[in-house]
Amino acid sequence: MELREAAIELQEENLALREELAKLRAEMKRKQELVFRNGVYYLPNGDHEDGPFCPKCHDADGKQIRLHEFTHYLAGEQWICKNCNSDYVRTNV
Structure with missing residues (x-):
């Protein structure tokens, strides 16, 4: 048994x-x-891309944290990471 x-x-x-x-x-x-372009990561998904994802969170912790659109009154359109509070200049992709 x-x-x-x-x-x-x-x-x-x-x-x-x-x-x-x-x-x-x-x-x-x-x-x-993952593809690194214009300072942020993207994940190809068929005919489109998911993202952008935070490069700081990915490179430091291996996390895929989606960036959020944010408009700063001085800096203009940006992406911001709500996990690490990093911000990135938003470019047209």
Whole structure:
């Protein structure tokens, strides 16, 4: 009976590790697909691009944090990261 329980535990652990590996591979692939242009990251997605994403958050922590449009009364149109509060000059893409 103990051997059967140990085998079941190993099967469950194996399944959990396979799921984690698949998740990490998908994340790594997504990061490799990022394109750096005009000072920010974009993710190609078929016929369009997702983004822009914050380069500071990506480069420091590996996070894909979407930038938000922001208009500053002196600096004009910008993107701002609500995670790290960095701002970037908005360019037409």
